[in-house]
Amino acid sequence: MKVICDRAALLDAVNLMASIAPARSPKPQLSCVHLCATKDGDAGRLTLTATDAEVSLRLTTLNVDVNKPGEALVNAQKLQQIVAAEDAEATLTIEVDGDQIEVRGADAKFRVFGFPPAEFPPAPEFLDADDPRAGKIFTVQAASLETLVGRTLFATARETSRYAINGVLLSLKGKKLELVATDGRRLALARGHAEASADTEIACIIPSKAMQMASKLIDDPDENIRVAITDNQVIFGFNADAGEPRAVLASALVEGAFPPYEDVIPTDQDKRAVFDAAALRSGVRRAALLTNEESRGVRMNFTNNDGNSLRVSSRAPEMGEAEIDVNVDSYDGDAIEIGFNPTFLIDALKVVDEPQVVIEMKAPNKPGLIKAGADFVYVVMPVSLQ
Amino acid sequence: MSSGTEAPSRRQSHQSGGSAPSLRIKSLAALLVNQIAAGEVVERPASIVKELLDNALDAGAMRIVIEIEAGGVDLLRVTDDGVGIAPEDLALALAPHATSKIFESADLDHIGTFGFRGEALASIASVSRLSIRSRPRDEESAYTIEAAGEVLSEQRPESGPIGTCVTVRDLFFNTPARRKFLRTSQTEQGHCLETARTLAMAHSHVGFTVRIDGRERLNLPAGQSPKQRVVAILGEELAPRLIEVHADEFDDARGLALWGLAGLPELARPTLKGQHVFVNGRPIRDRTIQHAIQEAYRGLIEPSRKPTAVLMLEMAPAAVDVNVHPAKAEVRFRDSGLVHSVVHRALREALLRADLTPKWPGQDRGGFREFGSDRSPGPAGQLGSGSGGSVSAAAFADSFKQAVGGPDARIDYDALRSAMGQHVPEPSQEVGPIPVARPADRVLQVHKSYLVTQDEQGVVIVDQHALHERVMFEQIMQRLQSGVFESQRLLTPAVVSAPAQRVERLADLTPLFEKLGVEAAPLGPDTIAVHAFPTFLFDKGVDPSEFLSDLLEQAETDGFPSSSEEALHEIVDMMACKAAVKAGDRLTEQELAELVSMRSRYERASNCPHGRPTSIRLSIRDLERQFGRT
DSSP: OEEEEEHHHHHHHHHHHHHHSOSSOSSGGGGEEEEEEEEETTEEEEEEEEEOSSEEEEEEEOOEEEEEOEEEEEEHHHHHHHHHHOTTOSEEEEEEETTEEEEEOSSOEEEEEOBOGGGSOOOOOOOOTTSGGGOEEEEEEHHHHHHHHHHHGGGSOSSOSOGGGGEEEEEEETTEEEEEEEOSSEEEEEEEEOBOOTTOEEEEEEEHHHHHHHHHTOOOTTSEEEEEEOSSEEEEEETGGGSSOSEEEEEEOBOSOOOOHHHHSOSOOOEEEEEEHHHHHHHHHHHGGGOOSSOOOEEEEEEOSSSSEEEEEEEETTTEEEEEEEEOSEEESOOEEEEEOHHHHHHHHHTOOSSEEEEEEOOTTSOEEEEETTTEEEEEOOBOOO | OOOBOOOOOHHHHHHHTTOOTTOOOOOOOHHHHHHHHHHHHOSSHHHHHHHHHHHHHHTTOSEEEEEEEGGGTSEEEEEEOSOOOOGGGHHHHTSSSBOSSOOSGGGGGGOOSSOOSSOHHHHHHHTSEEEEEEEOTTOSSEEEEEEETTEEOOOEEEOOOSEEEEEEESTTTTOHHHHHTOOOHHHHHHHHHHHHHHHHHHOTTSEEEEEETTEEEEEEOTTOOHHHHHHHHHOGGGGGGEEEEEEEEOOTTOOEEEEEEEEOGGGOBSSGGGEEEEETTEEEOOHHHHHHHHHHTBTTBOTTSBOOEEEEEEOOGGGEEOTTSTTOOOOEETTHHHHHHHHHHHHHHHHHHSOOOOBSSOTTSSSSHHHHOOOSOOSSOOOOTTTTOOHHHHHHHHHHHHHHHSSTTSOOHHHHHHHHHHTOOOHHHHTSOOOOOSOOSOOEEETTTEEEEEETTEEEEEEHHHHHHHHHHHHHHHHHTTOOOOEEEEEEEEEEEOOHHHHHHHHHHHHHHHHHTOEEEEEETTEEEEEEEEHHHHHTTOOHHHHHHHHHHHHHHTTOOSSHHHHHHHHHHHHHHHHSOOTTOOOOHHHHHHHHHHHHHSTTTTBOTTSOBSEEEEEHHHHHHHTTOO
């Protein structure tokens, strides 16, 4: 195998590879990136694959000149370091001699010991839609998927023993696509659209890491992403319209039951405040300055007697207190005083593009509901106030 | 030496009832009465040593020699240089209930001598061949009297030094049954030696020599300071790990002065053997005091272990009843609450002031023995007044000696009080090393589990989890005083499965949970739903179901203490444990510095809430020794 690569394109690819391949593995082959150079007439292509046993990623770059097709298996981190370090070069030559990989620049030659390519696990398969093994398939626009992920991923739990909520629930009914994430204290739900056959119904949990990687792999907001869900895997194909996809991301699904999120979203809220999203975000953020470990929550006083207003206040023992008045566009319902973890509010307000947000409440010990447009719903549980 | 008369004790008359075969009641022969009394007083050779030493000390001896042969059965001899017994009183000394120590029953309310019953010599004489040779100061020669069972010899003059010498031979020659109950002579002589060591501890001004089968086993010079004496008996190598304790609580008759040496937590042992408590120079066992000691060390040692401590309490004779136990091993305090609080507070304050960081390697932890057993006094505990002891220590020792020293001024409370008041040594100069004052410049994390830093004395190694756990514990306890914890409600309750008996325990814990921001309720016979959980535990990544499940399991296995105070302790303990950094957590440089600085900011930072040490120190001295630089 001998290929001449555009260094910038190669670097993008090996960066992603190095982020997937585990830095240390009992089997050193698994810390490797698999390189495969093929030639179809004059068009050469280099395919790179890495996996961490749960998530695997295959990238194809066309910015290569393949002199001699072939395969190689080399430590992903080492390759990434070399490509990153050769920053004066426009192109790099990769030549394989047995299990050794030589990377050459104008004034540099690296010879890295690799492994027999056959020792690498098989790459994720991207099957044609009509292949019976392909599973349930839908297509989503990159921009839409990016928004959905951005509006939910932050709410997933980290390192909890309830594995199901370490991932994002993907639900598809016909063309209605929903992503849901929760950590047990708040829940984010984002709605979007997908192209699929009318009878498609999907509900599966995708690990946070894969969801994040999928969002990162988006290059062009207009490209289409084809998603295939099998019994135990999700496979994303990026830029799927052009035949062979640019990138294929496969991940094991999270097993387990996701909390019954539809039951958690309250429907009988009797207090409703409408805000300018930026004003509310700023108010909460400023009040959060005077919270600490001991007193995490901010107190929110909604009143409707002397004009609609919200006072957000905080008090951290032995530190100080803050009081911010936030303008309320409209308020319906009785006055209420309720406490929230400001981080949870800000997290949601950050991902809202809509100019207005709505907060709906019922009682100080009942969930608060934040809505932005029709496509974002966020449930946040209160904290007790002292 | 002295001896005495008292109405027949309740116990004797009670026992006399059942011994007549005809079931007719009659008076017992004098010998039998004394033998019965001996059953209480003379249990084994060591009890004789105790009685004779009490007498010698009451006689104001400055030097006492104890000789033991064949475990004390063949020979027991106690020789003192005290006031002696007048020749005409010698025979009376052997009569039961004849004593020079009390005169009327009102005297029993303020006993200032060690003996007072007047039954010791008579009892001993009834079960052995006893001879007394005594010469008061103003006599030109000594007189001797001998007794064997009931037979009393005439007293005869004999040459001898001033003082009294009591010789006991053939113990239990006439009560073979008792003799059978004796253990090997090794064991018996061990008990005798222990008795002498214990009494010697409380009488540092008196010289003690013990010879066993001709070999000198103990030799303590007269005129030692209390501290010198205690250290000489416990072992010089412990000196650096003993903290001086004192308290002075005088308020009319409720007076109580305390002096003692408390061992660092690392010296705690599985039994009470390391505890020596004296009241007015009398060794005693007392549950109140044991409890006070244990409480003072709470959180510093594992609860099953007993601290090492030598405590000397001085109080007005009227404040303590010593006439409650035949061997006087127990006493009754008029105001045991005061005793408890003084002991507890004094120990606790001393422990808080001291640097409790164990030395590395622990000398009693096996391994490294030769290297650890530092025979020379450590850097902190200079002892001998001649060998660089601090001035205040020597001065204190002298005044203490004066206060309790002279035979005629044995209990001079005013002098003692003023001595203690004037010369209370600064503990930091005297015993404990100086606490860490300046923050260590750099902290190294080793194996993501231990922190290595330095202080004035050397290298300090900290167990990151143990220290953080202790710090969290103190923080949570502190925070609890300012109110109920903030708590975060859960979207859907976290469900915990637990056996029914654990679910039942939940009701007991609910009131405490409310304070702590935990809301949990049974969901079914074997499930619990957690509805709300403290925000700070969420911040620390603690999982509500895991916490509840572990807590209920512990509540079941340890049988949680019923008092809510202790249960609270246990719950907070678990919160601290879960919230603390774990072994294996990598910490940033800032976190490392913060954690190490907490060492000096929190009470009892030297031990985690379970009592394990949080840090150990490898002193420069240890390092020098290891590298062969000394």
